[in-house]
Amino acid sequence: MLELAILGLLHESPMHGYELRKRLLSLLGAIRAAFSYGSLYPTLKRMRQRGLIAEEAPGTPGAEKPLLTGRRARKVYRLTPEGKEHFAQLMSEAGPETADEALFGVHFAFFSRTDPATRLRILEARRRRVEERRERIREALARTAERLDSYGFELQRYGLETAEREVRWLNELIASEQGRNPGQNDFGDRLADPGRPTRSATEDEDSSEPDKGGMRDG
Amino acid sequence: MLELAILGLLHESPMHGYELRKRLLSLLGAIRAAFSYGSLYPTLKRMRQRGLIAEEAPGTPGAEKPLLTGRRARKVYRLTPEGKEHFAQLMSEAGPETADEALFGVHFAFFSRTDPATRLRILEARRRRVEERRERIREALARTAERLDSYGFELQRYGLETAEREVRWLNELIASEQGRNPGQNDFGDRLADPGRPTRSATEDEDSSEPDKGGMRDG
DNA sequence: CCGCAGATGTATCGGTCCGATACATCGAAT
DNA sequence: ATTCGATGTATCGGACCGATACATCTGCGG
Secondary structure (H helix, E strand, O other), rough: HHHHHHHHHHHOOOEHHHHHHHHHHHHHHOOOOOHHHHHHHHHHHHHHOOOOEEOOOOOOOOOOOOOOOOOOOEEEEEEEOOOOOOOHHHHHHHHHHHHHHHHHHHHHHHHHHHHHHHHHHHHHHHHHHHHHHHEEEEEHHHHHHOOOHHHHHHHHHHHHHHHHHHHHHHHHHHHHHHHOOOOOOOOOHHHOOOOOOOOOOOOOOOOOOOOOOOOOOO | HHHHHHHHHHHOOOHHHHHHHHHHHHHOOOOOOOOOHHHHHHHHHHHHHHOOEEOOOOOOOOOOOEEEEOEEOOEEEEEEEHHHHHHHHHOOOHHHHHHOOOHHHHHHHHHOOOHHHHHHHHHHHHHHHHHHHHHHHHHHHHHHHHHOOHHHHHHHHHHHHHHHHHHHHHHHHHHHHEEEEEEEEOOOOOOOOOOOOOOOOOOOOOOOOOOOOOOOOO
């Protein structure tokens, strides 16, 4: 999960842990809690040992005090070919695991790097999951409504409404996906460009992204 | 967290693990994933060792094959006085920890066992937390909107809307709490409406009526 | 000039929780 | 008969989190 997110982010450019965490926060913070350093650093270590990422070598190994603007030692990680392949493989999975709230969110955040068929299957798997949850709440409500105090009732009601809202959202997304030309990917052009010399994303101002509003039809 | 939920449920009646899990699912399943047995049984063991719960003694220690309807050995747990006290102490805490999504949900589910002042503080702590989250999303959106592809944008938009919706919900709950007589608790026991059993918004919405005078008051 | 708060940066530790798995009994359907 | 699903207890490895530690750089007020 965290692994997938790291691989996805390192697709943009090499980064060190602290920066990864900030990007993670701004990318996923809207839907889930940010990963903590207590998971991030051990995961980076593990991924490095597995060869999915590699430490960027500093210029001169002797007396490597000044990194960038005179900062202290930082470990900058970059994606290896194995990591790239592993990411593609993880992203192409569309089983029931991808319906989990957290994993779905990460997948969705990198949807532009997935083919349309996989996107659709993931969205439908998630919808199935939320629909089941919705039905379970309805049953529980019907079964135990008279036993609930007003707070318990309010919790059920709000949870049911939340599930219904997410199903509507997924329906719109699925409709939007199906509205596209099923053979084409009108988002893929920006990611199918392997030769882009990605600068560091710290103060980057590259706004060559005219496409928008594919699903903002309603 | 799980501990708090177990203590709360055992307030109703003694239960064994399997039953606890089912009750947990129907009580909290509307807002969070159910606890798994992988957490439940170790937690029960730990709580028993700490004296918060105790195993219900079977009728006759000799030849105790038939429990209830001839089933196999089950461990029925009941609340000890220490457990009752610990529950009250946990429920009276209203610090920032209680603003966490999961812990807030459990607290809320047992709100009828908390005094109104604590309820109010917990609701306000949660609202503060969600407002901060909402502001972080807004900033991230303003800062990185032009860098986002349509999926990233949609994720931010949906997350922002989710946060705004929860703040509205909390505002209603807080207003409802403040509308009560601050010294009394008119929800103490049961107050289920015997009339219509909770029709939820299946297909209708957009009523946009701001009346909604709090939670089902009589 | 000093100090000190706050951002940057890496890392570990203990603990909670989850998913998978194992094992066993029972009632009902096939 | 036997397979299937619900009931029931339990453990294990792994993922993640919160707290903590430690160190450097920057800017701010005194």
